[in-house]
Amino acid sequence: MARDSSHGGRDRAGRHGSAIEQVAHEAFAEARRDETPWRGYSHQLILLSATARWSREFRITGGPASPRIWSSRRATSPTRRCAALPKSDAGGLRAGKLPPELLAGLLNGLESGPDVVVGGAVGLDAAAIDFAPGSDRYLLAKTDPITFATDRIGDYAIHVNANDIACMGGRPRWFLATALLPEGTAEAAVRDVFDQLEGACRAIEVSLVGGHTEVTVGLDRPLVIGCMLGTVAPAELLLPRNARAGDDLLLTRGAAVEGTAVLAREAATALRAAGLTELEIAAAADLLDAPGISMLSAARVLKGVAGLHALHDPTEGGIATAVRETATAAGLGFEIEVTGVPVLPETARICAGLGLDPLGLLASGALLAALDPSGTEAALALLADAGIPAARIGRLTSAAGPAGEDSALPTFECDELARYLEGRSDAG
Numbered sequence: 001m002a003r004d005s006s007h008g009g010r011d012r013a014g015r016h017g018s019a020i021e022q023v024a025h026e027a028f029a030e031a032r033r034d035e036t037p038w039r040g041y042s043h044q045l046i047l048l049s050a051t052a053r054w055s056r057e058f059r060i061t062g063g064p065a066s067p068r069i070w071s072s073r074r075a076t077s078p079t080r081r082c083a084a085l086p087k088s089d090a091g092g093l094r095a096g097k098l099p100p101e102l103l104a105g106l107l108n109g110l111e112s113g114p115d116v117v118v119g120g121a122v123g124l125d126a127a128a129i130d131f132a133p134g135s136d137r138y139l140l141a142k143t144d145p146i147t148f149a150t151d152r153i154g155d156y157a158i159h160v161n162a163n164d165i166a167c168m169g170g171r172p173r174w175f176l177a178t179a180l181l182p183e184g185t186a187e188a189a190v191r192d193v194f195d196q197l198e199g200a201c202r203a204i205e206v207s208l209v210g211g212h213t214e215v216t217v218g219l220d221r222p223l224v225i226g227c228m229l230g231t232v233a234p235a236e237l238l239l240p241r242n243a244r245a246g247d248d249l250l251l252t253r254g255a256a257v258e259g260t261a262v263l264a265r266e267a268a269t270a271l272r273a274a275g276l277t278e279l280e281i282a283a284a285a286d287l288l289d290a291p292g293i294s295m296l297s298a299a300r301v302l303k304g305v306a307g308l309h310a311l312h313d314p315t316e317g318g319i320a321t322a323v324r325e326t327a328t329a330a331g332l333g334f335e336i337e338v339t340g341v342p343v344l345p346e347t348a349r350i351c352a353g354l355g356l357d358p359l360g361l362l363a364s365g366a367l368l369a370a371l372d373p374s375g376t377e378a379a380l381a382l383l384a385d386a387g388i389p390a391a392r393i394g395r396l397t398s399a400a401g402p403a404g405e406d407s408a409l410p411t412f413e414c415d416e417l418a419r420y421l422e423g424r425s426d427a428g
Helices: 009-033 100-108 153-167 187-203 257-266 268-273 278-288 296-303 318-330 345-354 373-385 416-426
Strands: 047-049 059-061 069-071 116-118 127-129 138-146 171-182 207-216 223-232 248-252 308-312 333-337 367-371 390-397
Touching: 138 153, 153 171, 153 187, 153 223, 153 296, 153 308, 171 187, 187 207, 248 318, 248 373, 257 268, 257 278, 257 345, 257 416, 268 278, 268 345, 278 345, 296 308, 296 367, 296 373, 308 318, 318 333, 318 367, 318 390, 367 373, 373 390
Parallel strands: 171 207
Antiparallel strands: 047 059, 069 333, 116 127, 127 138, 138 223, 171 223, 248 367, 248 390, 308 367, 333 390
16 A cells, blocks of 8 residues: 555554554443443543644543644644545546635636525535525535445435535435446345435435436446535525634534444455454444434534534545634634544544544534534533534634644645545555
8 A cells, every 4th residue: 555654654653553552442442331422432532632744653642631732823734645646637636625726716716696695615515595586595505426435325425415404504305316336236236325315315304306327337336426405594594604713613523433434344354454353343334323424413403502603514634624624714713622622432443553644534424613602511511412422622713814724733635535545546
């Protein structure tokens, strides 16, 4: 497997790897014994201290240690780069999201009609359209593909798209799916994908209203591209740009439900080689169902909190990217308390084994909220009453200059899951 030199590899990591993996293993075992509503967490949160370079050399700590701060005004951001891949003739873009500067340039050139209330922009989860002027509802529209996973792609497609509608303050209502299948796909596999789509829609009271299905030349795995439509009352529309300097940042669940579940399902052989047990791998795979990657219940709870300004769904690039996107959309900076960022024990164990950074791992299932500090205590109490673990991880600031550019919070050119899969592919 090709590795970026900044990650060190086995030789460099070997000095600390065994001890770290043992700590993670013990924390995992403790968390599995926990029968409180904080299922999946240890009694003392597993917390990760960041250094300028991550490899397997991260530290796992717990308890009320003095917070270390990642501030957009204090240090230079370490950048986590994708594994080197052959550049394409089109210009060498690698797997994952487009670079934010490129995406912003493309979106800034779009022209929208007067009925488009919210159009495309970096950090926005969906579009809002005033489809019937004078009505009491906006139409919300979102599209997202499932490209990393091959197992349970129907479930992923529904929940990832529904989450983004909820982040705009809306209710997901209707779903269309485009399913692209490799040549030779068995009919049973097609039926399984559609059973997943139908079941996931039923679970969140969404109607599957159509789409497109085809067998496509050149694919090595199935792809599902979803389009979720929803509605929201104009007064309830939530936008990242409405976040304010001084807002607290709350994070539900933590890092990183989806990425952990995908790795457990797609990289079990490598995890066994890294020393994980069958129980640990199975528990990580089960995160897809419990707690799951839907954050609709958390969004509903937070919508009732006075002073809520914005919600954001951490997906590709993980918690670190979600924080940066939220701040950028509002034109703000941020400070993050490292010891306030919860990491699931399954995630800590898998990342220790594969040399990945939990803060840059695909994190659907979590929810990032920006709200006035006066509402923080009430928000945390309501979430706890609903059985949803959450923590304050930092705040937004009025830092001058492009938000986040000078932060010590790691910047991820691609998601850690994509980096791992690219490296595996590069290794042949």
